[in-house]
Amino acid sequence: MDLQKVCFICGAPHSGSTLLGLILGSHSKCFYAGEANKVTFLHSKSSSEDSKCKMCGQNCSIWGDFTLKDPKDLYLQLSLKTQTPIIIDSTKKPTWLQEQINNLKREQITLTLIYLYRDGRAVINSRLRKYKDSEPAKVIDNWISHINKTNQLYNEFPGDKIKILYKNLAQNTIETIQTITKFLTISFEPSMIAFYEHEHHPLGGNTGTQSLILKSQQEKRINSPIQLSERNQYYYEDHPLQIKFDERWKTELDPKVLHLFDKKAGALNTTFLDEFKKQ
Protein backbone atom coordinates (compact mmCIF):
# COMPACT_ATOMS: atom_id res chain seq x y z
CA MET A 1 0.00 0.00 0.00
CA ASP A 2 1.43 3.33 -0.99
CA LEU A 3 0.98 6.44 1.04
CA GLN A 4 -1.30 8.74 -0.93
CA LYS A 5 -2.19 11.48 1.44
CA VAL A 6 -1.42 12.97 4.83
CA CYS A 7 -4.21 14.82 6.57
CA PHE A 8 -3.30 17.19 9.38
CA ILE A 9 -5.85 18.36 11.92
CA CYS A 10 -4.75 21.66 13.44
CA GLY A 11 -6.28 24.11 15.90
CA ALA A 12 -5.97 24.84 19.61
CA PRO A 13 -5.62 21.86 21.95
CA HIS A 14 -9.04 20.91 23.46
CA SER A 15 -10.89 21.67 20.21
CA GLY A 16 -12.27 18.21 19.48
CA SER A 17 -9.42 16.95 17.30
CA THR A 18 -9.31 13.57 19.04
CA LEU A 19 -12.99 13.07 18.24
CA LEU A 20 -12.51 14.09 14.61
CA GLY A 21 -9.36 11.97 14.29
CA LEU A 22 -11.08 8.88 15.69
CA ILE A 23 -14.06 9.32 13.34
CA LEU A 24 -11.82 9.74 10.28
CA GLY A 25 -9.56 6.95 11.50
CA SER A 26 -12.60 4.65 11.42
CA HIS A 27 -12.67 4.93 7.62
CA SER A 28 -11.31 1.86 5.82
CA LYS A 29 -8.72 3.95 3.96
CA CYS A 30 -7.47 5.99 6.92
CA PHE A 31 -5.24 5.45 9.92
CA TYR A 32 -5.41 7.96 12.76
CA ALA A 33 -1.98 8.21 14.37
CA GLY A 34 -3.15 10.52 17.15
CA GLU A 35 -0.64 13.26 17.87
CA ALA A 36 2.13 11.81 15.75
CA ASN A 37 4.79 14.06 17.30
CA LYS A 38 4.53 11.79 20.37
CA VAL A 39 6.46 9.25 18.30
CA THR A 40 9.57 10.88 19.78
CA PHE A 41 8.55 9.65 23.27
CA LEU A 42 7.77 6.13 22.09
CA HIS A 43 9.51 3.38 24.12
CA SER A 44 11.00 6.01 26.44
CA LYS A 45 11.45 4.73 29.98
CA SER A 46 8.99 7.25 31.40
CA SER A 47 5.70 5.80 32.56
CA SER A 48 3.93 8.69 30.83
CA GLU A 49 0.95 7.68 28.75
CA ASP A 50 2.53 9.60 25.86
CA SER A 51 5.17 6.91 25.47
CA LYS A 52 2.71 4.25 24.28
CA CYS A 53 -0.54 3.58 22.43
CA LYS A 54 -3.45 5.00 24.42
CA MET A 55 -5.55 1.92 23.69
CA CYS A 56 -3.14 -1.00 24.02
CA GLY A 57 -0.33 0.32 26.18
CA GLN A 58 3.05 -1.12 25.24
CA ASN A 59 1.68 -4.26 23.66
CA CYS A 60 0.41 -2.57 20.51
CA SER A 61 0.31 -4.09 17.03
CA ILE A 62 1.22 -0.74 15.47
CA TRP A 63 3.44 1.13 17.92
CA GLY A 64 4.73 -1.78 20.04
CA ASP A 65 7.78 -2.44 17.87
CA PHE A 66 7.68 0.75 15.84
CA THR A 67 11.07 2.34 15.26
CA LEU A 68 11.29 5.44 13.20
CA LYS A 69 14.11 4.90 10.74
CA ASP A 70 14.14 8.41 9.32
CA PRO A 71 11.87 11.19 10.68
CA LYS A 72 11.03 12.04 7.09
CA ASP A 73 9.48 8.58 6.58
CA LEU A 74 7.07 8.58 9.51
CA TYR A 75 3.87 8.64 7.43
CA LEU A 76 5.30 6.30 4.81
CA GLN A 77 6.19 3.76 7.48
CA LEU A 78 2.75 4.09 9.08
CA SER A 79 1.01 3.63 5.75
CA LEU A 80 2.97 0.42 5.11
CA LYS A 81 2.42 -0.90 8.61
CA THR A 82 -1.32 -0.15 8.72
CA GLN A 83 -1.97 -0.88 5.05
CA THR A 84 -3.89 2.36 4.64
CA PRO A 85 -3.22 5.07 2.05
CA ILE A 86 -4.25 8.04 4.21
CA ILE A 87 -2.56 8.92 7.49
CA ILE A 88 -4.14 11.42 9.89
CA ASP A 89 -2.06 13.41 12.35
CA SER A 90 -3.67 15.72 14.92
CA THR A 91 -0.51 17.25 16.38
CA LYS A 92 -1.40 20.86 17.05
CA LYS A 93 2.11 22.25 17.42
CA PRO A 94 2.69 24.63 14.47
CA THR A 95 6.48 23.97 14.50
CA TRP A 96 5.95 20.19 14.11
CA LEU A 97 3.38 20.74 11.37
CA GLN A 98 5.65 23.10 9.44
CA GLU A 99 8.50 20.60 9.59
CA GLN A 100 6.28 17.76 8.30
CA ILE A 101 4.83 19.95 5.55
CA ASN A 102 8.32 20.86 4.34
CA ASN A 103 9.42 17.20 4.33
CA LEU A 104 6.33 15.90 2.57
CA LYS A 105 6.31 18.66 -0.03
CA ARG A 106 9.69 17.38 -1.22
CA GLU A 107 8.35 13.81 -1.44
CA GLN A 108 5.34 14.99 -3.47
CA ILE A 109 2.80 13.47 -1.11
CA THR A 110 -0.65 15.07 -1.25
CA LEU A 111 -1.13 17.28 1.78
CA THR A 112 -4.43 18.26 3.34
CA LEU A 113 -5.17 20.41 6.36
CA ILE A 114 -8.28 20.59 8.51
CA TYR A 115 -8.47 23.57 10.83
CA LEU A 116 -10.81 22.56 13.64
CA TYR A 117 -12.08 25.56 15.52
CA ARG A 118 -13.79 25.66 18.85
CA ASP A 119 -15.07 28.71 20.70
CA GLY A 120 -12.09 29.99 22.70
CA ARG A 121 -14.15 30.22 25.88
CA ALA A 122 -14.79 26.46 25.76
CA VAL A 123 -11.09 25.80 25.13
CA ILE A 124 -10.05 27.96 28.10
CA ASN A 125 -12.54 26.16 30.32
CA SER A 126 -11.23 22.71 29.33
CA ARG A 127 -7.71 23.87 29.91
CA LEU A 128 -8.50 25.29 33.36
CA ARG A 129 -10.37 22.13 34.29
CA LYS A 130 -7.38 19.98 33.38
CA TYR A 131 -4.70 22.22 34.88
CA LYS A 132 -6.43 23.59 37.96
CA ASP A 133 -3.53 25.70 39.18
CA SER A 134 -2.92 27.56 35.94
CA GLU A 135 -3.22 31.31 35.73
CA PRO A 136 -6.30 32.22 33.59
CA ALA A 137 -4.56 35.25 31.99
CA LYS A 138 -1.67 33.03 30.90
CA VAL A 139 -4.02 30.37 29.52
CA ILE A 140 -5.81 33.06 27.49
CA ASP A 141 -2.52 34.49 26.20
CA ASN A 142 -1.36 31.02 25.15
CA TRP A 143 -4.61 30.48 23.29
CA ILE A 144 -4.22 33.81 21.45
CA SER A 145 -0.66 32.98 20.48
CA HIS A 146 -1.59 29.47 19.32
CA ILE A 147 -4.50 30.74 17.23
CA ASN A 148 -2.35 33.44 15.60
CA LYS A 149 0.32 30.87 14.69
CA THR A 150 -2.28 28.41 13.41
CA ASN A 151 -3.96 31.11 11.31
CA GLN A 152 -0.61 31.85 9.69
CA LEU A 153 0.09 28.16 9.07
CA TYR A 154 -3.35 27.73 7.54
CA ASN A 155 -3.02 30.77 5.30
CA GLU A 156 0.37 29.65 4.01
CA PHE A 157 -0.49 25.93 3.70
CA PRO A 158 0.36 24.74 0.19
CA GLY A 159 -2.21 21.91 -0.11
CA ASP A 160 -6.01 21.58 0.11
CA LYS A 161 -7.43 23.07 3.30
CA ILE A 162 -10.77 23.39 5.05
CA LYS A 163 -12.12 25.03 8.21
CA ILE A 164 -14.50 23.07 10.42
CA LEU A 165 -16.35 24.20 13.54
CA TYR A 166 -16.33 21.83 16.51
CA LYS A 167 -19.91 22.87 17.18
CA ASN A 168 -20.98 21.60 13.74
CA LEU A 169 -18.97 18.42 14.16
CA ALA A 170 -20.70 17.71 17.47
CA GLN A 171 -24.20 18.80 16.47
CA ASN A 172 -24.42 17.91 12.78
CA THR A 173 -21.90 15.10 12.78
CA ILE A 174 -22.99 13.22 9.67
CA GLU A 175 -23.25 16.32 7.53
CA THR A 176 -19.88 17.62 8.74
CA ILE A 177 -18.13 14.30 8.19
CA GLN A 178 -19.65 14.11 4.72
CA THR A 179 -18.15 17.52 3.98
CA ILE A 180 -14.77 16.25 5.17
CA THR A 181 -14.87 12.92 3.29
CA LYS A 182 -15.69 14.87 0.14
CA PHE A 183 -12.76 17.16 0.88
CA LEU A 184 -10.49 14.11 1.30
CA THR A 185 -12.00 12.54 -1.86
CA ILE A 186 -13.03 9.36 -0.06
CA SER A 187 -16.49 7.86 0.22
CA PHE A 188 -18.57 8.46 3.34
CA GLU A 189 -18.78 5.24 5.37
CA PRO A 190 -21.74 5.45 7.82
CA SER A 191 -19.99 3.20 10.37
CA MET A 192 -17.35 5.90 10.90
CA ILE A 193 -19.76 7.77 13.13
CA ALA A 194 -19.67 4.86 15.61
CA PHE A 195 -15.91 5.40 15.99
CA TYR A 196 -15.95 3.68 19.41
CA GLU A 197 -16.69 0.34 17.74
CA HIS A 198 -13.54 0.44 15.60
CA GLU A 199 -9.94 -0.47 16.29
CA HIS A 200 -7.72 2.53 17.10
CA HIS A 201 -4.11 3.10 18.06
CA PRO A 202 -3.71 6.78 18.91
CA LEU A 203 -0.67 8.38 20.52
CA GLY A 204 -1.56 11.25 22.87
CA GLY A 205 -4.88 13.05 22.54
CA ASN A 206 -7.93 13.56 24.69
CA THR A 207 -8.35 10.86 27.28
CA GLY A 208 -12.04 11.57 27.90
CA THR A 209 -13.00 11.00 24.27
CA GLN A 210 -10.78 7.93 24.05
CA SER A 211 -12.39 6.51 27.18
CA LEU A 212 -15.60 6.07 25.15
CA ILE A 213 -13.80 3.37 23.14
CA LEU A 214 -12.97 1.58 26.39
CA LYS A 215 -16.58 1.96 27.47
CA SER A 216 -17.71 0.32 24.24
CA GLN A 217 -14.94 -2.29 24.04
CA GLN A 218 -14.43 -3.19 27.70
CA GLU A 219 -11.79 -5.86 26.99
CA LYS A 220 -9.40 -3.05 25.96
CA ARG A 221 -9.40 -1.64 29.52
CA ILE A 222 -6.87 -4.18 30.73
CA ASN A 223 -3.87 -2.71 28.91
CA SER A 224 -4.88 0.87 28.25
CA PRO A 225 -2.90 3.50 30.16
CA ILE A 226 -5.97 5.75 30.25
CA GLN A 227 -6.93 7.10 33.65
CA LEU A 228 -9.61 9.70 34.07
CA SER A 229 -9.54 12.43 36.69
CA GLU A 230 -12.35 12.17 39.21
CA ARG A 231 -14.26 15.02 37.66
CA ASN A 232 -14.00 13.62 34.15
CA GLN A 233 -14.83 10.12 35.33
CA TYR A 234 -18.11 11.48 36.62
CA TYR A 235 -18.78 13.24 33.30
CA TYR A 236 -17.88 10.32 31.05
CA GLU A 237 -19.71 7.73 33.14
CA ASP A 238 -22.97 9.36 32.13
CA HIS A 239 -21.73 10.26 28.66
CA PRO A 240 -23.54 8.37 25.91
CA LEU A 241 -21.30 6.66 23.33
CA GLN A 242 -22.79 8.99 20.78
CA ILE A 243 -21.22 12.35 20.19
CA LYS A 244 -22.32 14.97 22.65
CA PHE A 245 -21.83 18.72 22.28
CA ASP A 246 -19.71 19.78 25.24
CA GLU A 247 -20.83 23.21 26.42
CA ARG A 248 -19.69 22.89 30.00
CA TRP A 249 -17.97 26.28 29.80
CA LYS A 250 -21.33 28.05 29.96
CA THR A 251 -21.88 26.93 33.55
CA GLU A 252 -18.32 26.26 34.69
CA LEU A 253 -16.35 29.29 33.57
CA ASP A 254 -15.87 31.97 36.23
CA PRO A 255 -17.51 35.26 35.08
CA LYS A 256 -14.24 37.06 35.90
CA VAL A 257 -12.34 34.79 33.51
CA LEU A 258 -15.04 35.24 30.90
CA HIS A 259 -14.71 38.99 31.19
CA LEU A 260 -10.92 38.78 30.89
CA PHE A 261 -11.26 36.56 27.83
CA ASP A 262 -13.65 39.00 26.16
CA LYS A 263 -11.27 41.87 26.81
CA LYS A 264 -8.15 40.09 25.58
CA ALA A 265 -9.40 37.70 22.93
CA GLY A 266 -13.05 38.46 22.21
CA ALA A 267 -12.37 40.08 18.83
CA LEU A 268 -10.07 37.27 17.64
CA ASN A 269 -12.61 34.64 18.71
CA THR A 270 -15.48 36.40 16.97
CA THR A 271 -13.60 36.77 13.67
CA PHE A 272 -13.44 33.02 13.28
CA LEU A 273 -16.98 32.32 14.46
CA ASP A 274 -18.36 35.05 12.16
CA GLU A 275 -16.82 33.37 9.11
CA PHE A 276 -19.17 30.45 9.72
CA LYS A 277 -22.21 32.60 10.33
CA LYS A 278 -21.82 34.04 6.82
CA GLN A 279 -21.89 30.60 5.20
Ligand SMILES: [Zn+2]
Ligand atom coordinates in the same frame (compact mmCIF):
# COMPACT_ATOMS: atom_id res chain seq x y z
ZN1 LIG B 1 -2.48 0.15 19.98
